[in-house]
Structures are given as C-alpha cells and as structure tokens.
Amino acid sequence: MSVGNTFFKTAFSVDNVIFGFDNSSLKILLIKRAERPFKDYWALPGDLVFPDEDLDNAPKRVLKELTGLENVFLEQVATFGKTDRHPKGRVITVAYYSLVNIANVNPKAHSFANELAWHELSEIHTLAFDHMLIMQTCLQTLKSKVRTQPIGFELLPQKFTLSELQDLYEAVLGKPLDKRNFRKKILSLGVLLDQEEYQQGVAHRPAKLFQFDRHRYEEAKSMGYTFEV
C-alpha cells in the first residue's frame, strides 16, 4: 500500500469495563499495572489487538483470560484516539463493557498484572491513561441502556428477589427508587417469571424468587413490546 510508510504505524488496543454487582454496590474489575508507563496504577484490563485477530474477538479473549467467562454480555461502546493518550506511541483503544454475575468470576492474575480486584465505582478516583474517561463513558451507556433493555439481569444470579433487583437499579442509576412504584412497574412489564420459590437461609421473612423470562421478552419484542423501567 503506497501510504504504508505514513499510516501503518499505529496500534490498537481494547479496554474492558467489566461491571459486577455484589448486592449493594456496582463494581468494576481492575488490574494493577506491573509495567511502565503508569506502573502500580490501577487500570482497566485490556490488551493490544493481534494483527490477525478480529477486533471484536480481542475483548472476549481478555475477558476469558481474566475471569474464565465466555458468552457473557459484552458490547462495544466507543473508541478513544487522542494523539497523546499513550506515552509510548499512537495507540487507539476501543472500549467494551461487560455485565457479569460477580459470583461466577474467579479472577486469575493476568501476565500484565500483579494484582486484580473488584473496586466499588464510587471509590475510584484515579486510573492509568485516559481510563477514567473510558470508565465514565461506559457507565453512562449502562445507565441509559438499563432502562430500556433487559440487561440488568446479567448482573444478578438467575433467581433473585424484587429487593435485589431494586438494589441493582438503584446502584446503577445512582439514586433511590420508590419501592411500591418500582415493583408495580417491573411486574407490569410481564417478563418476570414467578418461581413459586422463596429465599432460603435468611434471617428476615424469606422473599419470593423471580427469574427473567428471556423467551417471553424476545417474543413480545418481535411484536413491538418495549421494555422500560
């Protein structure tokens, strides 16, 4: 390619914003960098994209290496490409976010990281590179999509109580919701299966368990149904 000398000097990376929920707060999985630049800073997990690797495969590879998870919710959010975003060269990065059930994650140390841990979103104030901006952008996308698409369920166990679901929405949206209105609205959506089962081993009066009915949702959606919380 005649323009090779001028243009083929950039690299791409992917960065993964992996959201989890632990029954009270929204968390993301961060690595502590073992190498310069930004040595010992917390950062989003990510990696350079291999020359022979489809872009959308790279975040799946990173997620699997870090957490062992496959086939979980993962979507591209935005691409960041300021010329000065990486001190060592021109690296454009594509950000993806995932929603995972924290209980399913067994974080393993990645070769780039000497430490890997869940962090509460509200407690993250500094990250390596432009990762604060990337994280905020993905959080805005989550906040906006959780109201109109049934993606919040990805963060919960398969069976959950209405209180757990409300806790999740409050954590994502960052504000309290009226209990009565929330229950009325969420049940009226018609996509929760009543499991006719109750919590076990809790100190308080056990609450009913529900499950998201994806089949019913997909069917209704094809007929123009809209999910809205």
Place this chain on the structure above:
Amino acid sequence: MSVGNTFFKTAFSVDNVIFGFDNSSLKILLIKRAERPFKDYWALPGDLVFPDEDLDNAPKRVLKELTGLENVFLEQVATFGKTDRHPKGRVITVAYYSLVNIANVNPKAHSFANELAWHELSEIHTLAFDHMLIMQTCLQTLKSKVRTQPIGFELLPQKFTLSELQDLYEAVLGKPLDKRNFRKKILSLGVLLDQEEYQQGVAHRPAKLFQFDRHRYEEAKSMGYTFEV
C-alpha cells in the same frame, strides 16, 4: 516500544455517514471511488487518520472537505475491525454519523472521488468494502436516537411546518405515523416555538411555521425532562 514490530502495522480510517432529508426521503452522501480497490463503486466518504491527528478531528476534516460544513451534528457510532475488511492491509475504521440540512450542503469533489452525490437510502443495495454494514449500523443508531433526543431538527431548515416534521420522522423510522397523534405528542413536548408565521409561495393553504427551542429544551432537560416521540 518493544512490541512495535508486531503491533504497529495497522492503520485507522474514519467513515462518515452523512444523512440529509429533502422533504420526502432520507438520503446519504456517497462518493464514487476513483481508485482500486472497489474502483467505480459507491462508498462512504472517509479517510485515513493522520498520525498526528486526534481521532475525533478526522471525521470533521472529511465533512468539511466534502460539504464545506462545520459545527454540525456529528457523533461516533461504532468501530469495525474484521481482519479481512480491507484487501490491502489491516485497516480498522471508526464510523461517525452526521445530520445536515441538505440545503446547506454544496458538495465539492474530493481528491478520492470522481463523483459525489446524495442517494436515497432505499435505493442503496451495494457499497464498497463493508460500508453497507456501517451504513445500516448508523441508521439503526439514528432510528433509536431520533425518538429520545431532539436530533431530527438538525435535518430540517430552521423554520418548518408540522407536516415537514412528520415527514421527517416517517422517513427516518420507515413507517407512517398517525397525523393527529403525532401533532398532539410533538406539541405536548413543549419545545416547539410557534413562529406566528406562515409558509409562503405554496399552492395549498399555507401552514404555520415552528422552530425548535433548544434553550427551553436544555433548561427542561436539566430538571429531568425527557424528550420522547
């Protein structure tokens, strides 16, 4: 950078999906390629990103070169990076969409193109590279955002009739809307200024002109107002 030899071999491009509306149909601006690959195919306008250019500046540069327009609606949509998407090397492309008032556009031939023209969306069946996929992705984004954000007004002249606004929504959403319900809903949003002016030089009874009140919208939005058509 030690990984330079392996990774710094890719290039990025941007592709611009430039939407316009001509009072009856939704159109996009395409160029006919003068060079191989895909010589003589219609394609999305775009360019490689310069090594010293911030990513988000590249689509602004392309738009200005092609149309003379600056400071118009332009947003990043998605990034496409299959290994085989460009026959001449690894090129990852970032897609942006713009909404412009067709009357303001004075398309000039770009150095890459021997022809530049508006095409009706419904009449586009083949494009160079993976540009059909990119166009469809941007169209889906437009369809979804036009209902919840007041971006449709970007495609209209500053003053418009309610019929013109309805024609626009029908063209974007690809379906007819009930006239009475549409007017009721759009007026109830409280963001249209009645200009107390009428169309001029029309054969039928002149209709009233309206203008989108961005100031009122921004004020209401800051207090939790949501726009929804």
